[in-house]
Amino acid sequence: MIKVAKFGGSSVADSNQFKKIKNIISSDEKRHIVVVSAGGKRFKDDNKITDLLYLCHAHIKYKVNYDWIMATIESRYREIKNSLNLSIDLDKEFDEIKKLMKSNIPEDFLVSRGEYLTAKLMADYLGYSFIDAKDIIHFQYDGKVNMKKTKEAIITAIDKCPKAVIPGFYGSLPNGDIKLFSRGGSDITGSIVANCVDAELYENWTDVSGILMADPNIIKNPKQIEILTYNELRELSYMGADVLHTDAVYPVKIANIPINIRNTNCPENNGTLIVNEGSELLEENKKNIITGIAGRKDFTSISFYKDGISNEIGAIKRVLEIFEKYGLNVEQVPTGVDTFSVVVSTKSLNGKAFELLTDIKNYCNIENIKFNDGISFISIVGRNMAKTPGISGKIFGAVGDMGINIKTISQSPDEINIIIGVDNNNFKKTIETIYNKFIA
Known part of the structure; x- marks a missing residue:
């Protein structure tokens, strides 16, 4: 071989x-x-x-x-x-x-x-x-x-x-x-x-000796990830963990070839192994509930308020079509009975907010619209979270105990990723809290 x-x-x-x-x-x-x-x-x-x-x-x-x-x-x-x-x-x-x-x-x-x-x-x-x-x-x-x-x-x-x-x-x-x-x-x-x-x-x-469980600029000497799946890598990379060129993953993933991240200056370290779901090697590594934590700052939540909007067929679709018109990538769409929000990066909104707002009011018949800037997203990733009852509640509880208000919550269908939104000024504190509670 x-x-x-x-x-x-x-x-x-x-x-x-x-x-x-x-x-x-x-x-x-x-x-x-x-x-x-x-x-x-x-x-x-x-x-x-x-x-x-x-x-x-x-x-x-x-x-x-x-x-x-x-x-x-x-x-x-x-x-x-x-x-x-x-x-x-x-x-x-x-x-x-x-x-x-x-x-x-x-x-x-x-x-x-x-x-x-x-x-x-x-x-x-x-x-x-x-x-x-x-x-x-x-x-x-x-x-x-x-x-x-x-x-x-x-x-x-x-x-x-x-x-x-x-x-x-x-x-x-x-x-x-x-x-x-x-x-x-x-x-x-x-x-x-x-x-x-x-x-x-x-x-x-x-x-570097593999992939770290958190940003070393936030967590002093974070632990190294020994093994993770390609899906976990994708989730961490999307939220800012800069490890591999994103296009470098697909050719080896489809061929079921593991990637080993190693350090030329420290070759005795085994580094981090990245494998497909179902690999036998994953069975040998179940000690960590959370595989890694990553995050990105500076998002804006645009909230739309209208009585009974949840029953209005096509309301969200029409709003999202306008976001698409302006080339805005939508990160999350939290919904309620009379409201829903669209979350985008603040930078991408630069110079487009007024025209976007005008179009939505004109074409979607929504007058009550509010902007909320300064949001950070923190992604807690781990394949073992799906098999751990109550992990979401424990994460939210730990963050709440530190006086941090969670503004948005999102969980992937496969349960390997929980994303919480907090104020920018709580970004570092939130990552430290989760790391110290579940990893350190």
């Missing part, structure tokens, strides 16, 4: 990080395929290679001198080559890039060189083959990946080169032009490759 190991920008930032990766790869003979990002920050005020390449293209576009940016980029790669005594001809690589930069180089091509050169260096260092992502990741002109063509190309390439390094973040269009994924897209490359080779495991190596 094969493991696909993807290493993020911080993991390939310099020669010392390369050494850590080699130790990781050498420690498990199943790690046949390596996917890499471009070099990330080496220290707090450093620059990511990708950001420098975007900046370089902007300088080219506006005819501003970019020599100092290219010199900075080159020095990063030369440090790795020279420190590790690699054989790659960087002079040739940079000469070709600079030549193209003088003739309207496409932005996607220039930016992709970050991953391209990192993968070239890594393949040289590991003694693996280099497979260019443009030859195996095939986009359609609409920006979607042609999975059938991509799978055929990946299987053919891996058959020829069983141990390989692949640059993440890009592929090619039908005409051969380089096409980038959205930022963070190296996660997607790794996921697609894992799907196509039917990997045993997709390892995502970064600078």
